[in-house]
Amino acid sequence: MTTKVALVTGASSGIGESTALKLKELGCTVYGAARRVDRMQHLTKSDIRILAMDVTDDASMQAGIDKIIAEEGRIDVLVNNAGYGSYGAVEDVPIEEARAQFEVNVFGAVRLIQLALPHMRAQRSGTIVNITSMGGKIHTPLGAWYHGTKFALEAISDCLRMEVQPFGIDVVVIEPGGIKTEWAGIAADKLRQTSGHGLYAAQANAMAQSMIGDASVKRQSPPQIIADTIAKAVTASKPKTRYAIGFGAKPMIFMRGILSDRAFDGMMRTATGISKALKGQKV
Numbered sequence: 001m002t003t004k005v006a007l008v009t010g011a012s013s014g015i016g017e018s019t020a021l022k023l024k025e026l027g028c029t030v031y032g033a034a035r036r037v038d039r040m041q042h043l044t045k046s047d048i049r050i051l052a053m054d055v056t057d058d059a060s061m062q063a064g065i066d067k068i069i070a071e072e073g074r075i076d077v078l079v080n081n082a083g084y085g086s087y088g089a090v091e092d093v094p095i096e097e098a099r100a101q102f103e104v105n106v107f108g109a110v111r112l113i114q115l116a117l118p119h120m121r122a123q124r125s126g127t128i129v130n131i132t133s134m135g136g137k138i139h140t141p142l143g144a145w146y147h148g149t150k151f152a153l154e155a156i157s158d159c160l161r162m163e164v165q166p167f168g169i170d171v172v173v174i175e176p177g178g179i180k181t182e183w184a185g186i187a188a189d190k191l192r193q194t195s196g197h198g199l200y201a202a203q204a205n206a207m208a209q210s211m212i213g214d215a216s217v218k219r220q221s222p223p224q225i226i227a228d229t230i231a232k233a234v235t236a237s238k239p240k241t242r243y244a245i246g247f248g249a250k251p252m253i254f255m256r257g258i259l260s261d262r263a264f265d266g267m268m269r270t271a272t273g274i275s276k277a278l279k280g281q282k283v
Contacts, residue, residue: 003029004028010033013182015223015226016081055111086145120164129172134176137175142204178246192204
């Protein structure tokens with residue numbers, strides 16, 4: 001069987017790093033991409049080829065795909081993992097930051113898909129893996145822009161799946177729950193910077209603490225569980241369209257499906273400590 005060639009974005013840490021190593025372990029030729037090449041140098045010891053790539057820079061993405069095709073002549077797996085969480089009250093988040101969130105989490109992923117698809121169509125095979133989140137199915141306080149990107153990528157994946165099925169290409173959505181990565185710390189810091197002072201401070205500080213508090217951190221799943229799931233999807237003859245995996249993913253998505261909007265809102269305010277923080281506060 002032809003060795004599969006895979007591109008994994010956001011490979012400098014967390015889910016991307018674990019996925020690159022897992023796919024290499026399965027025998028794939030793996031290209032790991034990220035902005036900070038210095039953080040990926042250790043991957044070369046596992047014979048993973050590293051690419052400097054910024055998913056907000058079209059020339060950077062084009063150069064990466066061109067390099068893979070020039071060296072391998074094909075691309076079989078694209079794992080769109082690059083992304084971050086921008087939290088803050090809708091009223092507080094600068095529109096420039098909102099656009100940046102969509103540029104990284106949505107437009108970067110879709111542009112790479114556009115660049116990879118002609119080669120996959122020519123092969124009449126390929127697997128596109130989009131890492132969304134359970135946040136693509138549920139909502140959490142002060143996460144409007146982040147959830148907006150994940151809901152968008154879920155919808156785009158569904159439409160894309162139907163478009164490319166006649167060409168033998170699979171589209172798979174991975175919906176991680178709570179995972180032990182840098183994501184929560186970065187999101188909590190951004191939340192405090194954006195809304196940690198002013199009218200939304202009580203909510204923001206409670207939400208930030210719930211993201212990085214011991215109770216949450218202890219229950220998070222290791223990124224390897226996502227890497228194993230991606231490996232399962234790309235090696236299956238007929239992969240599932242979606243995999244909800246990691247701490248809280250399946251139960252939270254289930255609860256969102258059975259509760260009314262307001263009941264789910266109340267559950268999230270209680271779970272994140274926001275209800276307690278707002279008690280007795282005049283707004």
